[in-house]
Amino acid sequence: AQRVTQPEKLLSVFKGAPVELKCNYSYSGSPELFWYVQYSRQRLQLLLRHISRESIKGFTADLNKGETSFHLKKPFAQEEDSAMYYCALSDNAGNMLTFGGGTRLMVKP
């Protein structure tokens, strides 16, 4: 069975500080991993996916198969980054998304 774990429910940092939102997964095949973000009063939206290897809004995430992790990082947090972040994994068939429990990021001024 596939599982995604986000150990921190809440992460609070000051503006300009580095941010790392942790995500660990359990999956027997070759995973496709994603980060979704939900800003206040907005719908869930895709932030980035590991296969594209791009940086979105200054965020990056590297898939570490050895540690089965896909941590989300940003060197300098901004107040507008405050949101709920969900790590998700897709099965080989490309059907369902398995989500982690989410981490609420609060960036203080």
Added chain:
Amino acid sequence: DSGVTQTPKHLITATGQRVTLRCSPRSGDLSVYWYQQSLDQGLQFLIQYYNGEERAKGNILERFSAQQFPDLHSELNLSSLELGDSALYFCASSAEGPISYNEQFFGPGTRLTVL
């Protein structure tokens, strides 16, 4: 709005009742997914339809059922409602499937409260 739409936004009902949640996918998207978000279970995949056919099933209760119509909109039917069914129900759609992953675009959700 050409994105995923869901109706109603809020629904309050009593235990034992039956409700229907509706989802309209983005124009051209063939796949529709339903997710349940509750405080204790988080975001959980319920079911996927692709071009009118059921493609994948997750943790969906037998009291729940879904379908996708020829115009590609989908409905999630919840019956014999229990207090624990209170949750936010999201619909998502994607352009292609079911072979390879395509970005899922989410609707705003329907908040169901069972009293």
